[in-house]
Structure formats: C-alpha cells, structure tokens
Amino acid sequence: MSEVPDKTNITDYYYSGFKLFEDSLNGQLKTKVHQLRNEAIKDFSRLGFPAVSNEEWKYTNIKPILKVNFKPAQLADKTTGMFPAINSNTVKLFLIPELKVNLIVFVNGVYNSELSNIPSELTGIKIESLADILKGGSDFITEKIIPESKINDGFAALNKAFTSDGAIVTVADNAVIDEPVHLMFLSGSDSENLLVQPHNYIFAGRNSRVKIIESFHSISENANLINSLSEIFIEENARITHYKIQNDSADSGQVNRTQVYQQRSSVFTSFAITFDGALVRNDIYTVFQGEGGESHLYGLYLANGKSHIDNHTMIDHAAARCQSNEFYKGILDDHARGVFNGKVMVRRDAQKTLAYQSNKNLLLSKFARVDTKPQLEIFADDVKCSHGATVGQLNDESVFYLRSRGIGADMARSILINAFASDIIDQIDIEPLREYLNNKILDKLNKV
Amino acid sequence: MPENSKLNLDRGYKTMLLSVKDLSVSIDNKEILRGINFQVNPGEIHAIMGPNGSGKSTFASVLAGRTGYIINSGEVIFGGKNLLELSPEDRAREGLFLAFQYPVEIPGISNATFLKTALNEIRKYKGEEELDAMEFLALMKEKMKLVGMDSALISRPVNHGFSGGEKKRNEVFQLTVLEPRLAILDETDSGLDIDALKIVANGVNLYKGDSREKSVVLVTHYQRLLDYIVPDFVHVLYNGRIVKSGGKELAFELEEKGYDWIKEENKEPAAV
Numbered sequence: 001m002s003e004v005p006d007k008t009n010i011t012d013y014y015y016s017g018f019k020l021f022e023d024s025l026n027g028q029l030k031t032k033v034h035q036l037r038n039e040a041i042k043d044f045s046r047l048g049f050p051a052v053s054n055e056e057w058k059y060t061n062i063k064p065i066l067k068v069n070f071k072p073a074q075l076a077d078k079t080t081g082m083f084p085a086i087n088s089n090t091v092k093l094f095l096i097p098e099l100k101v102n103l104i105v106f107v108n109g110v111y112n113s114e115l116s117n118i119p120s121e122l123t124g125i126k127i128e129s130l131a132d133i134l135k136g137g138s139d140f141i142t143e144k145i146i147p148e149s150k151i152n153d154g155f156a157a158l159n160k161a162f163t164s165d166g167a168i169v170t171v172a173d174n175a176v177i178d179e180p181v182h183l184m185f186l187s188g189s190d191s192e193n194l195l196v197q198p199h200n201y202i203f204a205g206r207n208s209r210v211k212i213i214e215s216f217h218s219i220s221e222n223a224n225l226i227n228s229l230s231e232i233f234i235e236e237n238a239r240i241t242h243y244k245i246q247n248d249s250a251d252s253g254q255v256n257r258t259q260v261y262q263q264r265s266s267v268f269t270s271f272a273i274t275f276d277g278a279l280v281r282n283d284i285y286t287v288f289q290g291e292g293g294e295s296h297l298y299g300l301y302l303a304n305g306k307s308h309i310d311n312h313t314m315i316d317h318a319a320a321r322c323q324s325n326e327f328y329k330g331i332l333d334d335h336a337r338g339v340f341n342g343k344v345m346v347r348r349d350a351q352k353t354l355a356y357q358s359n360k361n362l363l364l365s366k367f368a369r370v371d372t373k374p375q376l377e378i379f380a381d382d383v384k385c386s387h388g389a390t391v392g393q394l395n396d397e398s399v400f401y402l403r404s405r406g407i408g409a410d411m412a413r414s415i416l417i418n419a420f421a422s423d424i425i426d427q428i429d430i431e432p433l434r435e436y437l438n439n440k441i442l443d444k445l446n447k448v
Numbered sequence: 449m450p451e452n453s454k455l456n457l458d459r460g461y462k463t464m465l466l467s468v469k470d471l472s473v474s475i476d477n478k479e480i481l482r483g484i485n486f487q488v489n490p491g492e493i494h495a496i497m498g499p500n501g502s503g504k505s506t507f508a509s510v511l512a513g514r515t516g517y518i519i520n521s522g523e524v525i526f527g528g529k530n531l532l533e534l535s536p537e538d539r540a541r542e543g544l545f546l547a548f549q550y551p552v553e554i555p556g557i558s559n560a561t562f563l564k565t566a567l568n569e570i571r572k573y574k575g576e577e578e579l580d581a582m583e584f585l586a587l588m589k590e591k592m593k594l595v596g597m598d599s600a601l602i603s604r605p606v607n608h609g610f611s612g613g614e615k616k617r618n619e620v621f622q623l624t625v626l627e628p629r630l631a632i633l634d635e636t637d638s639g640l641d642i643d644a645l646k647i648v649a650n651g652v653n654l655y656k657g658d659s660r661e662k663s664v665v666l667v668t669h670y671q672r673l674l675d676y677i678v679p680d681f682v683h684v685l686y687n688g689r690i691v692k693s694g695g696k697e698l699a700f701e702l703e704e705k706g707y708d709w710i711k712e713e714n715k716e717p718a719a720v
Binding site: 402408 | 539
C-alpha cells in the first residue's frame, strides 16, 4: 500500500515515478516521443497539480483526491496477479446491449488483445495500440501531431510525460464506418491505488464518418485515478461523433481531457454523460482551424452522495463561418456538486460565427450545489452568440398533475427527472446507446 | 338554508358516491370554503356555478388533493373512504379525476407514455392486469376517435405547445382513457370557442353515456356548457357556501338574471 506522503512532495513523488518509468523503457530514450515526454515532465514539475487559486480549477479542489498516492500503472506489479481476474464476461458487463462495435479494451491503461474484438478485415479504418506502434520504433506520433502550444495544465503534462499506451484510430479518407469504435478502459487493482493514463489519438480522414465511444469502468474496490487524454484530428469535411460515458465507482477520480482540431467544414459532436465518481473533471477543447466547421457539445451529469462533477469546455473560433452549440444539463442530489464552465473564444477574423451555449440544472436537495459560468470572449463584430444558465427544482405543479392521474410521488419524481434528462439523451443517434443510458438513469434514480 | 332542501337530504350513506359535510377550508388564514354540504350519487351530473371568487376552483382542488389548503373542519367521504386522508394518487386510483382549469405542460414525456403509466398504476391498485404496449395502443386509438383527438398529438410531450382548447380536449381524452367513477371538470369551458366547447362536451357525454357507474361534477361560471352537458342538479356556490340548489332550470335562471340576484339574497349582515 502506498504511504501518504508529505503534501509538498506530491509533485516530487510523481517525478520520481517518472524516473522509474523511464528506467523501464529500453531503447526508447533517444526517440522523439521520449523527448516530448521529457519536456512534459519538466512542465509538470513546473506546474504541479492545479490549486483552487488556478482560475480553471476554482470550483474543484483536487487535494482530497491526491491525499492517496496513486501508483502509475506502468510501475504496478502485473506479474503477481494483483490485477483482478478479468475475462470476456467482465467485458460483457460493460458493453452496450444490442450494439455491435469494434471493441478495443485497455486494462489499467494497457491494450489487451484477447478481450478486444477488432475484426481482422477492417476496411477504411485501422485500430491499433499506441504501445505496439512505439515498440515498432515508430515516431509517427511526432510526424502527425501538430506542435503543441505550451502546456498549461498539470494533469495534461503528467499524462504526456507517461505516454505509453492508448488507442490509435485512423479512418481513411472517404471511409464511412458503420459500427462504432468502442474504447473500453477497465481499471483497478486489488492491492494498490493506480494512476491510469491512457493517451489516445483519433484521425478522421477527409470526408470520413466515424463514431467513437469511450467508457471508463472500475474493476476493483480500490479507488483509482484516471488521467486520460484523447487527441482528435478531423480533416476537411469529416464527421466524428464522440460519446464519453463515465459510470465508475463512487470512490474514484477521473480527469479526462479531449482536444479536438477541426479542419474546414468538419463536424464534431460530443456527448459527455457522467453518472458517478468521487471527482470527475472533463475538459473538452476544440479549435476551428478552417472555415465552415461545426461543433455540437452535449453533456449530462447526474450526481448524488458527495460526488463532484466538473465540466469545462473551450471552443476556439479561430476561423470564420463556424458554428458551435453547447447544451449541458445537470441533475444534483444529496450533497453533490456540479460545475459547468463553458468558454467560447471568437477571434478577430472569425466573422459570421454562430455560438450558442446553454446549461440547465435541476437541484433535488437542499445541499446540492452547482456553479455555472459561461465565458464568452468575442473579438469579431459580425457574430451571433448567446448563452444561458438556469438552476431550478422539480416543478410542483407537474408533480401534482402526475399524482392526480394515479402516479405515485416517487414515480412522478423519476418521470420528471427522466424528462429533464431526455433533452440530452434524445439527441443521441445510436438507439441501443440511448436505451442503455435511459436504463442507467432509471437505476441511478431509484437509488436516489 | 338552501331552497329545495329535499335535494340535499341524506340519500343513504351507502349508495352515495361523494358526500361532503360542513367542509371549511382556508388559504393563508383566509376562509374560502365556509361549510360546504354536497352529495353526488352514482350516475348523476351536477353543476356547481357561482361568481368569481366564490370558491369553486378551491373546492375542486381540495377534492383532488392539492396542497396549500388548510382543512379547518368537515369531512369528505368518497366511495365509502375518507377522501381527505388519501394522497392525490390514491384518490385517482379510487376513481376520482380532476380536469384542470390550467393543465401544466410537461416536456420530456409523451402523452402516450404518461397515460399508459397512469392507467397501469390505477389498474395495479385495483388488482387488474396491466396493459402492455399493444393493448394500450388499441385502447388509445378507440378513445382518440371518441374525443376527435389528433393522433399526432399523442406522441407529443404532455400538453407541450398545445393551444388552450387542445389542452382542455386532452383533459377530456385522459378522462375517457382512465374511466374514473367521478369526473370533476374545473371550468373546462373557459377560453373555448363554441366548436371546441362542443367537442369537449361530446367527449364527456360519450364517456358518461347512460352509465350509472359514472358521475360528473361540472364547475363552471357560465351556463353555456350546460346546454351541451345537461345536468341533473345545479348548485350555486357563493362566498364559500352552497346557497341554492335546483334542477337544470336554475342554470337558465342564472343566465337570465346574472349573479347579482344571488348576491342580494345572500347579503351578509353588516358586522357590528
């Protein structure tokens, strides 16, 4: 078991973890990838983990989560069977019923080919593990990746420092992929608290269409911390729909960053659906690097107990004639806390921008709380932008109406909460996924 | 004492569907109902008329179980049970239905899903088998014809985007599907033009038919509705009391004379 260190040494603790990780890498030290890792760990040492004095983390205090020393999964002892026994039955538990997918499974951040289900004759799409690519000595990442602007976030820096595995999904030009790609992350150890940091890359070629599902699940009682980063590159006229489902144990933490780079006329649609977690922080950053693009960001967070769910988004209208649309809804009960911070930046030359944002919250208890903050920075003058946020309770008149028709008080409440969530769920274009999420909501509500 | 008091004679506790005795209700320390006595037997149609502020909607709301009212005294027996002790859902399950004056919109749940859930909860309570999706759809189609309900509205969220008339028609539609023993219509005619009124009235009449099992209480300000749904008894509620009862001719008398006549007859002595 990890010992709880002196608080001021948290950064040092992870830095020494990095050194151990580096030692384990044979022959990779001279590669460009490792150069990037080194730069990243330097950034991390400089930045440390964000404190509440950091504007971006003002409402989310991560200190309590970090009281536990999480062991980077790369350093965990895999040989003595400390990872829980997982087989295809475990995986079945987490699949979306009735939905055929191209499945890639990661156990504690490591690709598991046995549990995955990637058809050998896939046309138009390649699904690979980052670790395999790196083992082959490829530096492909640095070729394809646009040089990063300075990393300002400690979590992102830490993830990049430990870059070792994740999914690489490459969709060819003009390919339309019918079956969604499901990235399934199973994490947990029976004896340690793990830090799992997948780093995924998704490339959508010109005119291509693909759907990506990312789900995160705990497979042991011990709390773990996921610090994941997905980088998505959408070429001209391509469309990606990204579904992120967080339904993890109530004790775990998850920091999840999605960075999207959109070329001309591309469409990015995202669903961030969060049901559980001691602390969940989602960052979605998307930038329009060509004109005529669209970004549609939807989110639903259901929090109860002492859960803390923080959704931060940043849409950078760096090109003209692009459209962005954000709709996030929160349902909070008990002592739960939600945060929504939606930033929209419209740069000086981004004329004819359309940017709409809405955040609606339902508070079901006296102690539930939400902090909602829209931030619009508009430097162009021919634009249409709007934002709105509401916080409210269940409508008494609606409850009475349902009861007056014979529906019991508890069921009436569930129906109305479900109705509130349906604005988001109904936007999902995959029917089995909609069905699955509606059932999850009902399950969650019955415990509420 | 109201005239025609023989209409208010205790007609036998066991046969009565609804019996209200000396019901007194306040809101915010103001007494709205001041001792209501009212009885409905199975199969009867009653109209409760009165000027604005007389307590008509309060009476309907209290019977349905809306909160925010203080019951000062009195009792209400419905189907042999103490109504005031039942939750709103149990009142509905026992067969009481209130057609709201201002039905609320509930986006996010369709009229069909809502009604199916309600009907099955009522059936469960009565020990009857729940209807599955197919059976319910068949039932709905049958009732939609009765009320002239546009089938497109069924899959829309409850009352969402409905006009005033469509909302009132939806109330009557629900009535025909849930088949309560006692339907209370709270100013269902208000805000309707003559065509919408006829459709709504037709729906109520089709629902009631000649059945001795179903009763209706129409709470209304205007006599107009009673041309189409003919009451057996008409009562006038003024200042929180039923001050007059009669047959359907009473409604014509009110139409002719207005409510001033009632107000004159029931002027309260000046406080000293």
